[in-house]
Amino acid sequence: MTENTQQPATGPHGVPTDLPSRYTPAEVEGKLYERWVERGWFEADAKSDKPPYTIVIPPPNVTGSLHLGHAFQHTLMDALTRRKRMRGYEALWLPGMDHAGIATQNKVEQQLAEEGKSRHDLGREEFVERVWRWKEEYGGKILGQMRRLGDGVDWSRERFTMDEGLSRAVQTIFKRLYEDDLIYRAERIINWCPRCLTAISDIEVDHEERDGELVSIRYGEGENSLVVATTRAETMLGDTAVAVHPEDERYRHLIGTEVRLPLTDRGIPVVADEHVDPGFGTGAVKVTPAHDPNDFEIGRRHDLPSYTIMDERAVITVPGPFEGLDRLEARSAVVGALRSQGRIVAEKRPYVHAVGHCSRCATIIEPRLSLQWWVRVEPLARAAGDAVRDGRVAIHPPEMAGRYFQWVDNMHDWCISRQLWWGHRIPVWYGPNGEVVCVGPEEEPPTGEGWTQDTDVLDTWFSSGLWPFSTLGWPEETADLAKFYPTDVLLTGHDIIFFWVARMMMFGLYAMDGTPPFHTIALTGLVRDERGKKMSKSFGNSVDPLDWMDAYGSDAVRFTLARGANPGVDVPIGEDWVQASRNFANKVWNATRFALINGATVEGPLPAAERMSATDRWILSRLAAVVAETDAHYDDYQFAKLCDTLFHFAWDEVFDWYVELSKTTFQAGGEAAEVSRRVLGEVLDVLLRLLHPIVPFVTEELWTTLTGRESLVVADWPTAGGFRDEEAERELAEVRRLVTEVRRFRADQGLQPGQRVPSRLDLGGTGLDAHEEAVRSLLRLQPAGPDFIASATLPVGGAEVALDLSGAVDTEAERKRLTKDLAVAEKELAQTTAKLGNEKFLAKAPEPVKEKIRARREAAEADIARLTAQLERLAG
């Protein structure tokens, strides 16, 4: 409470209206959120008759806490579901978290490392136990952050990807895919991380341009020699061939012969393969089938043997001088040895080429021959692509669809097995005689001597891909699944289109008989700092949303994020932005406070149009337009625009003009005041409803006070198409113009804004007589006394304002202003006249455009006449 609090103590409903003059988020947010949850308003009812509206949350990783990017997406999803709930939908926003296999395991391993231990010291079971404890701790933090943000999620349906139910879903679909021959086990070259000690999929590899060294090595002797180039010289220890193009004249004589592999005593064949580009390098390629995906394919085509030359940690295992060396040490050692034998014919360094790194730990990937489980992607990805192509699923913004197609149309088979402990264990058992049995969730695994379960776990994205239906109870035919699948909108960052979105599409279409998991994919940008830089912990510019929520309130953070949300575009955000939003919340607070003090009400029907002033009709007309605009922006996922619309309507029109104009009315009292009280109540009622999905806390607090009703969460969304009155809109535009022009004159004359000035106000011919009191009040114009002497007279439209400035007219300032305005008007006249004199323009321009130009010319002519007259008066 502050001392400038106003009476009366109670408003129209006996509700206290002595709101403090500042909005203090901390005093209302926690209390309101708890109430919303207690009342169960976020809990969806699968048995409801209402149409469903479903969004599943992109489950955050349990590895940490929510960052601004999460807060951003959560705000948008919350706004969508809150609005739909208000519109009468059975709205479900389903929360949960992802176990994030490799990421979480790495975190816990780091923790162990600080204790000087490794996971192997604990053993698998104890280690997994430890990860669960980690999940409890960090998961709890995330849930707390979501509550602070005001996320209206259905906590009764909270899910975790390692829940029993979700694990059953994983097993079920694994078995189904296996039986459909869409999951298979095969030995292939995979991306191996020598630090994480697991295979990873193609998208988990980041390619970075790095400086390397390209060395050219002579294989074989004399006439029978050729030169190959490589950046990974150590792999030559595993070479089993040299390949050349079959048409390449230079090497035709060598095809089918053997060359001696340096540093070893092996002879390797020269094979002909179409894959080799004769124009690149020397046109001859060394072939290492066990350590390079291309070479593996060549090896397959030519039935070449594969020699694995490194262990899991990328240490050379080939007996000899290089044994025991790390791959990078081996690289220079091999090059050194070759050089001393005179076999290096050329070296190029630095040689810039793309090197794959583990996206989790940045270690350089080592391609490695390995037996893994795979998803046969082609049929699934084709279906996923078709669903978007034929319009069953829309991508917002549409430009992003290109990226989606680029991926689903070119996807390679997906390596899904991981040599980790944290995750869904592969439901396959191996028998003593090489039997392989895939075990479904309701089945008993085979028992008996020699049977063992596969020790690997599944890629974490395997279970996330099931999220839209596994969370609703699939494979059981639950009421939730029937009611809430398919979901409506999938809202997420464009950075996980491949990781997650495409996988959900593939699995959703497959598991749910061709029904895509959502009809709209709304892609957001990434949150960046105020200078457009990526936020990252290592860069020191990342922000904990809690800090800003503490300082400015959740609504301020939410409004800032939503206001920056242009579809698919990155969102820069700085603390200044949040302050501005905080100021907006405070402004809304104080406007409502003003309304309460003046007895604004929402009771009873709106007064008939005849009883309302033009000012009342104007604001209601604008309100109706804003409702329609807001709906349109929501339907198009244009959050930035809808925030902007509401911000400017509220501040520029309602607060700066309607409220200011109504002060005179309230002061005068009587029926007009009675009518305006109802209108002001209506405007705020609707405005608060419109703002609620974005800024739920402050609007809830104000609306319940204003209306005496229970909650905005379950209130109705305003319906568009109400009151429109263009005549009133024009009239008020005139009033605003009049006031603004006189204010400008006052400011030019150096008058203080509050200074009262004796004046004569002649509104004759403007039709604005009804606004005289309001205009006088806004302009601080005192009625002219008997000794009134006009020291300045200015015409505005059809009105004339004469002011007594006690003789102290600054004619120089006035002359400057008028001259400048005159120049502008003359330029305008010249432009429009030129246009209207252009025959081609007259012939081709559409009528509304011509009409506009004519109007502009008329306005310019009028301005010139007026300004010229004023200047003359000034001179004379």
Add this chain to the structure above:
RNA sequence: GGGCGCAUAGCUCAGCGGUAGAGCGCUUCCCUUACAAGGAAGAUGUCACAGGUUCGAUCCCUGUUGCGCCCACCA
């Protein structure tokens, strides 16, 4: 090597065929009885460059330059 996007006020971004917009910042004045987290007034842009289409281009087309981003098994 492919694909995509962006260049608009000091900063971050909207606009996208008919007089250049917002927020923040900036200047001047004001604690006017909702709000100084506020009010009033104001300044600021060859809309990257060069061509083209058009009666008219910041907006469409082509090219140039400069930045991003995504994808990629060319040794």
